[in-house]
Amino acid sequence: MHDIRIVRADPAAFDAALARRGLAPVAETLLAQDAARRAAQTAAQEAQARRNQLSKEIGQAKRQGGDTTGLEAEGAGLRDRMEALDAEAKSLEAAQTSVLEALPNLLDAEVPDGRDESDNVVLHQHGTPPQLGFAPKQHFEIGEALGLMDFAGAAKLAGARFTVLKGALARLERALGQYMLSLHVDEHGYAETTVPLLVNDATMYGTGQLPKFEEDLFRTTDGRWLIPTAEVPLTNMVAGEILPEAELPLRFAALSPCFRSEAGSAGRDTRGMLRQHQFSKVEMVSITVPEQSDAEHERMTRCAERVLTELGLVWRRIVLCAGDTGFSAAKTYDLEVWLPGQGAWREISSCSNTRDFQARRMNARYRPKEGKGTAFLHSLNGSGVAVGRALIAVLETHQQADGSVRVPEVLAPWMGGATQIG
Incomplete structure (x- = not known):
């Protein structure tokens, strides 16, 4: 606002x-x-x-x-x-x-001009796309060949854009979520948080989902909304509050299911797990004073980058151009991962500084250590990262010629010591 x-x-x-x-x-x-x-x-x-x-x-x-x-x-x-x-x-x-x-946030001066994703700017890249020595498969081909990824069964249960994972792949998904949450809590200083998956109108309004993006959401018969991301309840925990500056920054992390109607995406990514109505994600949210929000944005993005590096993935950071920056964001970094099976870069994390845009909608303020009165907080959010897309990237990056998949070493504590899925 x-x-x-x-x-x-x-x-x-x-x-x-x-x-x-x-x-x-x-x-x-x-x-x-x-x-x-x-x-x-x-x-x-x-x-x-x-x-x-x-x-x-x-x-x-x-x-x-x-x-x-x-x-x-x-x-x-x-x-x-x-x-x-x-x-x-x-x-x-x-x-x-x-x-x-209904007006989006004003853009940071450093956001490049441009109309759409083709005008986004690559800032740096980690690693180079690997040469596997064989024709790489896409994640759904790998998962179905292993008998551990079932799209037909999911369609019978719920319709299109759902997936049933079984056995080792179900465990791999759980391992990814637990690894990422533990990393952000134990080493990056985020407070582990469990949040409601159903929220009210005011909560959706506070982070900018309502009224503009109603068609992208799922609503229950009693008027609540299924969260599209844990950013919504995490950020709104400070709604209507006046926080002492000494308590800032606040950093929260949550592993939660997310629900999106994918309105307007008909025909896009219809195969596989890239665009689902339900998926899991580890979300990071920071609440800080205005003078620190730019530094917090860099910090948050580096936290997400570490996940990708430790999973042995090839990734790059891009800054979104003016025409591709989201409604609530003043500046956004996207992290894209290389998918050998697709032969393409795909977004796996988005880290945004919304400045005081969401705080004004939520009436979230802080009281400075010095001086009188109150001022609006700055809020930031970032994926740390999307679990389903991390699963896709691990399958495609670490696939072997015999159809098996190597398990990244950092996931071993949650995989019962397994080093390969096959």
Whole structure:
């Protein structure tokens, strides 16, 4: 959510910032709504001041035995006018909020210009795509040949975009999640957290999923929402709070199922596990002061990169361009992993700094150590990483010519010492 004072201060700059995302100017509309709202509020305050004065005049006239009929009639008219002005101000405020809440975050100056993912910029790469010495298979070919990945069975149970994993692959998925969560908690300083998988409207609104992305979500019959990522409940834990600066930063991590309708993705990644309605992910969330959020963004991204390195994967960091940066983010780093079976780079983690955009929606503040008053927090989120996509990358990267799969050494504690799946 944006502060209308930013629009008032420099409407041209606000429109120019939105133009980087390919959006039309809105400052003129917002300022007109703002001026009308303020005028209505001022008129209501003036009417209230006159009513207060009338009350004194009526009291004085009654004490002197005078006629108060005219004064009382004026007071009744002012009461009706105040009610109308209050209603008008509320309506104008709602209209202004409706425009503001649909606008994405303003981009960091370092975000490159561009229209879509083809304009994203590669910052660095770890490793080089391996030469396996045989024709690599895609993950679903490997999993089905092992008899441990069942898409037909999942479709019978739930429909398309679900998967049943069995035996060693089910254990491998569990191992990946446990390894990543343990790494972030034990070595990266995140507090392990278990969160609700069902949340209310206010929680979805706080991180920017509502109202704009309703079609991407699953809703229950009692009005709750299945979380698309643990970012939603983790970030909202500070909603409505005023935190002492001495308690910051807060860092949370959760391993949770995630649920997405994949609206608009018809025909994309229809085979395999790349785009599912249900998947697991280890999520990292940081809550910090504004001066530290850029450094926290770098730190969080390095935490995710370590996962990929320890799994023996080839990966690269990219910074998303203006046209590909998500709604709530001011700046986003994506980590992409090389999939030999696909012969392509695919996203496996996304780490974003939302600055105070989500905090304004949640009314989440902190009290500085020095100075008076409060200020909005900065919130960040990142995948550390998506478990299903990590499973895909491990299968395709560590596949062997005989159809077996080598298990990364770091997963041994959760794999019962197994070094190979075959």
